[in-house]
Amino acid sequence: MMGSAEFSSCGLHRYRLDRWWSDEPRALVCMRNPSTAGGDRNDPTICRLRALLKGRPGIGGFTVVNADDRIATDPRDLEAWLAAQDVASLKALQQANLDRIRALATNAPVRLVAWGNLLTPGLHADRVIAALSHDGIKPLHAFALTGDGAPIHPLARGRTRVPLGMPLVVWRAGRITTSAEGEI
Template sequence: MDDQAGAVFDPSGQYRYLLWRGWEAIAPRVLFVMLNPSTANAERNDPTIRRCMGFAKAWGYGRLEVVNLFAYCATRPQDLRRADHPVGEAGDRALLDAASRADQIILAWGNGGRLHGRDRTVLELLSGYPLHCLGLTKQQQPRHPLYVPSGAIVQDFRQM
């Protein structure tokens, strides 16, 4: 893995399993677990990745990693819902590998997490880790980083 920036896609390019950005080699790393990839890749950030980087830097992290409930790349929710296999073959492995490297895990998938019961599956996979979020939506899902103020406070997900 390149220390500064990169992403892991499947051979078709339809599934992104991991994205990372680094700016300080020896500083701790934060993992954001979101819904699904949009347009960010190894070289290009999208608004969500820029927002996560802003939070990570403000909190003193030197590396950001991003995984998703669903690895299928889609910019529209209906495309994600129509995908035959939205998790992807390596989705769970990528999630667990990233969690094992993280100093802090931020759940941030917004309201779409209930699709196929994936939120429950991922919470079971991550049951051995401390989990945090930036608050909950009205549907009791971890809030997406684009929809919280820049001064949002990290909260213990299991205490919510």
């Protein structure tokens, strides 16, 4: 498996992380907050994504983006950092991230949402969803859903753990489509 990652010059933001095993297009996976995984260093989430996506027809790898690109291995650290930012700077950072997500979503064969319960519904979440789906034109998928309809994170444990080979489902802000044409 080959890999790359793009970080800010200060190293505190990860804009994207790529893993690929063939020349086929890469799935786009959006989660909440980036980890410290890099171009040649995996973490448990990246290893699980590989296991969940490798072998799916038409997918030769994946690109990971995040609703917020600030590296924070603990979501509480991200929330504290977000709360400490001035509004204008935060808006500029988030808009640049949304522009990146929208550009990457353009040619992705599948766009996966996988943030668990960590992305709070509201204006920022709506903007992330709009960027990923090109304003509702392109479908979004999930591995599965939490009990309250959030898209399951790849490292979900226990009863919510996603079995390998399970079909992806179309996700619409907390609902899934179970029709055969919605499955991948």
